[in-house]
Amino acid sequence: MSKIAVIGLGSMGYGMAQSCLRAGHDTWGVDINADAMARFAAEGGRAGALPADLDIAMIVVLNAAQTEAVLFGETGIVADLPKGAVVIACATVPPEFALKMQERCAKAGVLYLDAPISGGSVKAANGQLSIMASGSAQAFAAARPALDATAETVFELGDSAGAGSAMKAVNQLLAGVHIATMAEALTFGMTQGVTPDKFVEVISKCAGSSWMLENRAPHIVDGDYTPRSSVNIWPKDLGIVLDIAKSAQFSAPITAVALQQFVAAAGMGFGGEDDAAVAKVYARNAGLTLPGEDA
Amino acid sequence: MSKIAVIGLGSMGYGMAQSCLRAGHDTWGVDINADAMARFAAEGGRAGALPADLDIAMIVVLNAAQTEAVLFGETGIVADLPKGAVVIACATVPPEFALKMQERCAKAGVLYLDAPISGGSVKAANGQLSIMASGSAQAFAAARPALDATAETVFELGDSAGAGSAMKAVNQLLAGVHIATMAEALTFGMTQGVTPDKFVEVISKCAGSSWMLENRAPHIVDGDYTPRSSVNIWPKDLGIVLDIAKSAQFSAPITAVALQQFVAAAGMGFGGEDDAAVAKVYARNAGLTLPGEDA
Incomplete structure (x- = not known):
């Protein structure tokens, strides 16, 4: 049982957070929309501050700019993640951007999995997504509980961010x-x-x-x-x-x-x-x- | 056992003629390329003049202009077809053209099936084409032996030329x-x-x-x-x-x-x-x- 945060509770992220919950993980849901957070808390999720020993942060936002803001912005989460935690970045972004994020996370001792998702909101809610993932073996290993909870198929496309x-x-x-x-x-x-x-x-x-x-x-x-x-x-x-x-x-x-x-x-x-x-x-x-x- | 002529022995027509032969039909192969005709005759097909009691003429040429030439050109075949014979027109042509050909054939007492083909040369040779067909019930009935010999799937798309x-x-x-x-x-x-x-x-x-x-x-x-x-x-x-x-x-x-x-x-x-x-x-x-x- 892992401690997982899903950041971005839109049509994809909300279903992925539900899938993590259903798999038995202690799951935090974070969104700028307070209603989405309250709804997720009512389903058994967590809505408060992220724990100091968080294992996995899944970033399910719209694009590169939002991903960067979540990770390294004013209230960015990477600074507070424990060493060895893994960021699973799910937005569609340029490969070069993913590579840059991997490097910046590495400097903070945080693993990074380049992991764009495919399949739509129904599959997200059913834990049946396809995930096109690339990253180090350590990043894959650390991310596994969340991948297992949300994906039917995980394509392992390389040992560095960018390929996914x-x-x-x-x-x-x-x-x-x-x-x-x-x-x-x-x-x-x-x-x-x-x-x-x-x-x-x-x-x-x-x-x-x-x-x-x-x-x-x-x-x-x-x-x-x-x-x-x-x-x-x-x-x-x-x-x-x-x-x-x-x-x-x-x-x-x-x-x-x-x-x-x-x-x-x-x-x-x-x-x-x-x-x-x-x-x-x-x-x-x-x-x-x-x-x-x-x- | 029907008397079938396949006119146009290109990559699709040659295979269709072979499929008619294999199904036991008395099959004539016609092409401007004498080598293709000789090759087909060597496989058991017929290369001479079309018989006066031909049942089915499959036109497997490139386009509307060639179809019209085969049917109604200087040496066009429709004038010599017996009443009740059916033309199966397989080229990709505009729907309006197919309709016009149907009308002109009808004036000669000849049935017309608008029957473009899909599937490639391998499926043509194996009798496994998809045929997108439309025409009168009489045209379908008359064409059936050739359709059965060449197609795996026949879509029946309407009772007049054009829909196919x-x-x-x-x-x-x-x-x-x-x-x-x-x-x-x-x-x-x-x-x-x-x-x-x-x-x-x-x-x-x-x-x-x-x-x-x-x-x-x-x-x-x-x-x-x-x-x-x-x-x-x-x-x-x-x-x-x-x-x-x-x-x-x-x-x-x-x-x-x-x-x-x-x-x-x-x-x-x-x-x-x-x-x-x-x-x-x-x-x-x-x-x-x-x-x-x-x-």
């Missing part, structure tokens, strides 16, 4: 483009008399299928844009991908165009909806009515 | 974009230390996967660009998609960008290679060396 974040960026490039392409193809089909439900029925069995198509296209068929993962994730994550690409002088034209479609979806006011709502950009541009919309 | 071609266009949009996106992501990963084999190993189990990624990325890992399906297919097929889209006033920006990557691959001299060679565009642009290339 690199693979996550690659995965996000594909996932984001595939969602937008699914929306482009589904709405294109509508102009040719292919209904959204026929699209899902046939294409999911054909060479044009993708994991994201099978997962997201049914949301459009159902007209259900309850956010499992929101449109707003993609300008952020594809932006990180393109920043990394630019630094490496790598031209990524398809990613760049897909990003624009999510930006347009946010601009139309759908940023908080499920990311399948990127289909609304295509539908509006072409004068189409999606399932569940008024004609 | 529409679904094929949707599938090609996705398949083409997914190949180019796989190439973009795989080479992007290389700039961040993700090796091509690690890419396949991890991403194929993640949300970023696609049918095309799992099928084509291993070709890059192996440095094997033997064309199962060539780069040259995609400027053609994505061009058809964009022509249909433009006619419908549908904006398809991701498809448009993916098309350009295949055009660049052809421009670099890789048009006859496996379509995974679109990765060479990204690699050259970024100064990367793919597996099997000299550094």
Whole structure:
């Protein structure tokens, strides 16, 4: 039984904190949102100050800036962590940033696991995430109780921070483009008399299928844009991908165009909806009515 | 046992003709390439003039123009087909074109099945294609022996020509974009230390996967660009998609960008290679060396 803090109780972090609790760990939940902390405390979690002998800090925030603030900002936690404790950093960040954080943690005697997560909020709550992890053998060993509690699959991608974040960026490039392409193809089909439900029925069995198509296209068929993962994730994550690409002088034209479609979806006011709502950009541009919309 | 003609003995048509032969049908093979006809005759097929009582004509050519020439050109076959025979049109064509061909065949008393194919040359030779078909009940009934001989899955998409071609266009949009996106992501990963084999190993189990990624990325890992399906297919097929889209006033920006990557691959001299060679565009642009290339 470990002492674990989950910092960031958003749609992913809250479920991961629940999964740690369910696995029997003494778990602290920390968020700027007091309601989330109170709710977690009501479920058996801890809401007070972190203990001096904390074993594991999982950082489940939005990006590099928030990760750095949590670790090394004015009220940063690393200064107060005991030697040998491990930081598990779960945000999508540039590989170079992860490497820098590993170095700064090492100076404080704290281990660092570069550990971006994938799978969505339902899998987070069920302890079934995929984690793309890299770090020293000591970091993996120290992180194991939290990894076991939250993940179904842990990819061990290397012995230093950076490799995990690199693979996550690659995965996000594909996932984001595939969602937008699914929306482009589904709405294109509508102009040719292919209904959204026929699209899902046939294409999911054909060479044009993708994991994201099978997962997201049914949301459009159902007209259900309850956010499992929101449109707003993609300008952020594809932006990180393109920043990394630019630094490496790598031209990524398809990613760049897909990003624009999510930006347009946010601009139309759908940023908080499920990311399948990127289909609304295509539908509006072409004068189409999606399932569940008024004609 | 039916009398079937397969017109167009390219990488798909030749295998389909073999599958008809294997199923016990009396099968004629027709191509402008005399070598292909002689080869098919040597395997037990027929190479002479089509019989007056032909049951089924499968047209396995490249595009709408070739389909129209085969059916209604100077030496077009429809004029000589018996009433009640069926044309199975397998090329990727605009839905409106398929509808027009159906009408013209009907005037000659000939049935028409709009039946684009999917699956590649290996599945063609094994009788395991997917066929996206639409047409009258009579057309389906008349075509059944040839469909049974060549297809594992026949999607019955409607009672008139057009619906099959529409679904094929949707599938090609996705398949083409997914190949180019796989190439973009795989080479992007290389700039961040993700090796091509690690890419396949991890991403194929993640949300970023696609049918095309799992099928084509291993070709890059192996440095094997033997064309199962060539780069040259995609400027053609994505061009058809964009022509249909433009006619419908549908904006398809991701498809448009993916098309350009295949055009660049052809421009670099890789048009006859496996379509995974679109990765060479990204690699050259970024100064990367793919597996099997000299550094």
